[in-house]
Amino acid sequence: MTKNKITKKIVCGNWKMNPRSLKEAEKLFNDTAKHISDIKKTEIVACPPFLYLEKLKKLSKKIILGAQDDFPGDVGAFTGEVSAEMLYNLGVRYVILGHSERRTLGESNLDINKKIKSSLAMGLKPILCVGERERNDNHDYFNLIKMQLEEALEGVSKTSAAKIIIAYEPIWAISSTKNRKDATPKDSSEMTIFIRRVLFDKFGPDAGRIRILYGGSANPRDAEDFLKDGGVDGLLVGRASLDAKKFSQIVKICEALNK
Numbered sequence: 552m553t554k555n556k557i558t559k560k561i562v563c564g565n566w567k568m569n570p571r572s573l574k575e576a577e578k579l580f581n582d583t584a585k586h587i588s589d590i591k592k593t594e595i596v597a598c599p600p601f602l603y604l605e606k607l608k609k610l611s612k613k614i615i616l617g618a619q620d621d622f623p624g625d626v627g628a629f630t631g632e633v634s635a636e637m638l639y640n641l642g643v644r645y646v647i648l649g650h651s652e653r654r655t656l657g658e659s660n661l662d663i664n665k666k667i668k669s670s671l672a673m674g675l676k677p678i679l680c681v682g683e684r685e686r687n688d689n690h691d692y693f694n695l696i697k698m699q700l701e702e703a704l705e706g707v708s709k710t711s712a713a714k715i716i717i718a719y720e721p722i723w724a725i726s727s728t729k730n731r732k733d734a735t736p737k738d739s740s741e742m743t744i745f746i747r748r749v750l751f752d753k754f755g756p757d758a759g760r761i762r763i764l765y766g767g768s769a770n771p772r773d774a775e776d777f778l779k780d781g782g783v784d785g786l787l788v789g790r791a792s793l794d795a796k797k798f799s800q801i802v803k804i805c806e807a808l809n810k
C-alpha cells in the first residue's frame with residue numbers, strides 16, 4: 552500500500568448514553584445490521600455504552616464495535632474505569648477519545664494523549680475528536696484545533712499514523728448544543744485542509760493515511776454534501792445513529808460515493 556492511500560471510508564455511530572436497556576440496544580443494532588447487510592466498501596462502526604458491547608459483539612460481524620472512552624494503564628486500582636486492553640479482549644476495535652462531552656467533564660489534552668497512546672499499544676484505533684466551541688472573526692479557533700491535535704498526539708509515532716482517525720466536530724453544530732447552528736461542507740472543508748496540514752507537519756507523508764471524519768448533526772439530508780464537499784473520509788454520527796433507518800441511509804450514501 553502506498554503511504555498516502557486512504558483505506559475505506561467510514562461511518563461511525565456514537566450512541567452516547569443510549570438506549571435505556573439492553574433489549575433496546577439489541578433491537579437498534581439488529582435493525583441497523585439488517586439495513587446495511589449489502590454494504591461492501593464502507594466501514595461501519597457502532598459505539599454503544601460499555602455494558603452493551605459484549606452482547607452486541609455476538610449479533611453482527613458487519614458492524615465493528617467501538618467504545619466511547621477508555622482508561623490508560625494496566626489492570627489495577629482504578630475504580631469505575633475500563634481499560635483499552637479489556638475492550639480489545641472483548642472484540643472492540645475503535646475508541647472515541649476526547650469527545651467534547653468528555654472534555655466538558657474535565658478531560659484535558661494530556662489525559663487524551665495518555666489514552667491515545669495506551670489505546671494504540673493495545674490495538675484499539677482511536678477516533679480523536681477535536682472541535683471549537685464557537686467561531687469568531689479573528690479565526691482563533693484554528694489555533695485551538697492545532698493545539699488539540701498537537702497535545703493529544705504528542706509522542707505518537709509515524710508508524711501509528713494510519714491507525715488514527717480524527718473527527719472534526721464543531722461543538723456549535725452538535726445536536727446536544729443549545730441554540731446549535733448548522734455547519735456547512737465549506738466549514739468542514741476549510742478545517743480539514745488545516746487539520747491535514749497540522750498532521751503533515753507532525754507525521755510527514757504518513758499523515759496521508761489518517762482518515763478525517765465530520766461530526767455535528769450529520770443526517771441523511773446533508774451526508775452527501777459533507778462527504779462530497781467537506782473534505783472528509785466519513786462521518787461521526789450521534790443522534791441519527793439511534794435511528795437504524797437514518798443511520799443506514801447515511802451508510803448507503805457513503806457507500807454510493809465510495810470508489
Ligand code: PGA
Binds near residue numbers: 768
Ligand atoms: P450529533 O452528535 O450527530 O448528534 O450532533 C455527534 C457527536 O457528538 O459525536
